[in-house]
Amino acid sequence: MAKDTKISWSHHTVNWWTGCSKVSAECKNCYAEALVKRMGRSFADRKMRVAAAMKEAYAYDAQAKALGKRAIVFTNSLADFFDPAADTEREAIWEVIRETPNLYWMILTKRPHLIAERLPSDWGEGWDNVWLGTTCGSKRPYKCEHTGALMTPLDRVKALQAISCRVRFISAEPLLEDISDIDLIGIHWIAAGGESGPEWNYADRRMNIAHAAAIYDKCKASGIRFLFKQASHQFTERGINALNLYLAEQAGERIDSKTCELIREYPTEADGKLMEFNPPGPNARFSMSDWRDYKAKAPVARLTILGQ
């Protein structure tokens, strides 16, 4: 079955609307903002597309059912599902999610403190086909846009842990610092990756692969599934084997950068029941010389210009 998304770690994307507002440091170079602006629209406008998304959802569900394997839908890649600006639409959207049991709806939000009051009334311990996640790639404080209170991404993880859910996950992307001391109780899956785009090599944005290794080690010790998405790079999904190369180097082992098995795990309940993923593109893996260049290229300091 053809995938409709370039994201190699999910099968589809469905956007119920597009547009958002920035929440914290991880949002700085939001790719959704760049894409929406490229479409000639204001990112601040929440442009609803519920009817179109509904058709996509039912079609993907029917395809997955025919194949006998479930598909992962990355939900709202161009928006935030728990954005209160879309409250009027959410009930109808939950209805579609309820009626598509062959899909796993991967819902990632930077507003987990708003989840509880926006769940459907029969949520119970969580629906089987919904994974709820939040972003935690740094510990930098920010002002909550809803309450004005100072909070950090660690507070988001706590808010997620308080929600009953079949699969709770953390997106540690962009990973901006070492977050390996976070409490992972109740977390089932972590996906980590580096900043991509023009700012990838700024010292305050570039991922230190040792920080990805630290969170990976903690996941392994705690039995939490882990997916390494990419190194920091100008382009997305580059250096998807960078963590393997780093770990082999630390252990004094040699591995083949072209064929080494990637660290791309999914939550246990999805194992064996998922559709095949499209293989990552030919440039997705670092060659040994890419890896040497990556290590040799020191992150650059950001120029601070007064008045900007």
Ligand code: SF4
């Ligand atoms: S919450 Fe997500 S979609 Fe909204 S600005 Fe931040 S990164 Fe972009």
